[in-house]
Amino acid sequence: MKLCMIGTGYVGLVSGVCFSDLGNQVICVDKDLTKIKKLQRGIIPIFEPGLDELVKRNVRNKRLVFSNDLKNSVKKSDIIFICVGTPTKKGGSNADLSQIYGVAKELSKSLNKFKIIITKSTVPVTTGDEIEKILLKNNSKNKFSVVSNPEFLREGEAIRDFIYPDRVVVGSNDKKSNKILKNLYSPLITKGAKYVPTSRRAAELIKYASNAFLATKITFINEIANLCEKTNINIDDISIGMGLDQRIGSRFLRAGPAYGGSCFPKDTKAITSTADKFKINLSVIKSVIKSNENRSKLLLKRVYEILKNKIKNKRISFLGVTFKANTDDMRDSSSLKMIPELSKKGAIVKYFDPTGYKIEFKKFKNVQYAKSLSTCLDKADLIIIHTEWNDFKSIDFKKIIKNKKTLIFDMRNLYSPQIMTKNKLNYFSVGRGLK
Numbered sequence: 212m213k214l215c216m217i218g219t220g221y222v223g224l225v226s227g228v229c230f231s232d233l234g235n236q237v238i239c240v241d242k243d244l245t246k247i248k249k250l251q252r253g254i255i256p257i258f259e260p261g262l263d264e265l266v267k268r269n270v271r272n273k274r275l276v277f278s279n280d281l282k283n284s285v286k287k288s289d290i291i292f293i294c295v296g297t298p299t300k301k302g303g304s305n306a307d308l309s310q311i312y313g314v315a316k317e318l319s320k321s322l323n324k325f326k327i328i329i330t331k332s333t334v335p336v337t338t339g340d341e342i343e344k345i346l347l348k349n350n351s352k353n354k355f356s357v358v359s360n361p362e363f364l365r366e367g368e369a370i371r372d373f374i375y376p377d378r379v380v381v382g383s384n385d386k387k388s389n390k391i392l393k394n395l396y397s398p399l400i401t402k403g404a405k406y407v408p409t410s411r412r413a414a415e416l417i418k419y420a421s422n423a424f425l426a427t428k429i430t431f432i433n434e435i436a437n438l439c440e441k442t443n444i445n446i447d448d449i450s451i452g453m454g455l456d457q458r459i460g461s462r463f464l465r466a467g468p469a470y471g472g473s474c475f476p477k478d479t480k481a482i483t484s485t486a487d488k489f490k491i492n493l494s495v496i497k498s499v500i501k502s503n504e505n506r507s508k509l510l511l512k513r514v515y516e517i518l519k520n521k522i523k524n525k526r527i528s529f530l531g532v533t534f535k536a537n538t539d540d541m542r543d544s545s546s547l548k549m550i551p552e553l554s555k556k557g558a559i560v561k562y563f564d565p566t567g568y569k570i571e572f573k574k575f576k577n578v579q580y581a582k583s584l585s586t587c588l589d590k591a592d593l594i595i596i597h598t599e600w601n602d603f604k605s606i607d608f609k610k611i612i613k614n615k616k617t618l619i620f621d622m623r624n625l626y627s628p629q630i631m632t633k634n635k636l637n638y639f640s641v642g643r644g645l646k
């Protein structure tokens with residue numbers, strides 16, 4: 212099939228490349244010419260394991276091209292995926308849909324034959340209705356069909372998530388496009404993905420409800436971890452004990468720092484503000500947002516306790532600053548709250564991240580990037596494990612740490628408290644008693 216992906220951000224690029232790998236003819240379009248030129252030269256703008264090889268292979272096989280010419284790319288294609296950003300509006304909680312509607316306006320002038328227009332971006336319920344209205348201004352009803360087909364890709368695991376999804380949700384109000392999309396996804400359906408055809412509005416809401424639910428699960432276990440700290444219980448036992456109940460499930464029950472990234476913080480806010488518009492109070496999700504916002508303060512409080520409130524001139528080494536492992540994404544990472552606060556209190560912060568230097572900390576004069584793990588750990592008073600990269604899972608602290616007084620605060624519970632204590636290391640973690 213002939214596909215056009217509008218927007219070569221995370222969603223558009225990964226989906227476009229994967230669709231081409233399934234044998235489709237794909238044009239990835241972006242108005243950012245510099246980005247397109249780089250992609251044409253094989254330079255990938257995002258960090259996603261395995262993506263560059265997939266791009267190279269499909270460009271070589273002539274199934275994948277990059278262009279900044281939206282009009283012509285749309286004319287050549289049968290299925291158009293809108294994959295532009297829907298960030299939170301400045302100073303509010305609503306999703307900013309200006310890019311979506313901007314694309315819809317351009318599309319409305321380029322429909323030379325019947326096309327399926329799909330929102331893959333996360334859009335609030337009823338956005339598809341609005342896109343339809345825009346397209347109807349210049350086109351008759353039989354020229355197009357507007358469909359919602361949300362993505363559920365995790366950064367760092369996106370290619371695997373695309374090829375082996377739990378489900379493919381297609382929200383369409385007509386049978387024709389539903390049939391075409393089922394056909395497009397048939398290679399994944401034969402591998403076991405469940406195909407879920409729904410109304411367009413339902414598909415839009417499934418995406419938000421799923422992300423809000425996962426954010427709730429994480430926040431829930433983080434709060435239970437707080438109780439475990441006071442009652443000397445190991446949160447890992449609770450996660451295992453709860454997760455084995457199939458109604459609950461074991462995933463997304465890992466206690467740690469506040470959830471971050473490009474989706475959960477944005478989508479939890481957007482779903483509550485959409486509901487507010489319909490005079491529905493999503494009070495559970497609202498309290499999840501509050502609890503998560505408070506999480507970094509709470510973990511900082513623990514840092515202060517661990518350092519006995521003596522922060523000034525303390526050498527603090529941060530391991531990992533991205534919001535999770537296997538990504539270079541800093542969006543809404545809890546390190547953005549914690550590091551500036553520690554620096555304000557006079558700590559000397561060094562950080563190491565496998566994805567390198569971060570511009571976000573440039574303005575803090577006592578925050579420094581360390582080029583290697585060992586230079587980061589050198590002479591630290593406190594080591595904070597912030598992100599769960601594999602590189603940090605088997606550090607020989609006993610060998611590396613020269614100063615016997617160095618403290619370790621493992622915010623991801625990567626190490627066993629028993630083994631760390633046996634090795635005479637001053638180890639603290641999350642939700643496993645206070646020590």
Ligand code: UDX
Pocket residue numbers: 362363364365366367422425429462463464465466467468469470471472473474475534535
């Ligand atoms: C998420 C959704 O999982 C994906 O389906 C959607 O399409 C986009 O948003 P992503 O933002 O890439 O994906 O990250 P994810 O792996 O879901 O993690 C989100 C946050 O939750 C991270 O900060 C992570 O550290 C945190 N998390 C996750 C936990 O704290 N505990 C867990 O058990 C799981």
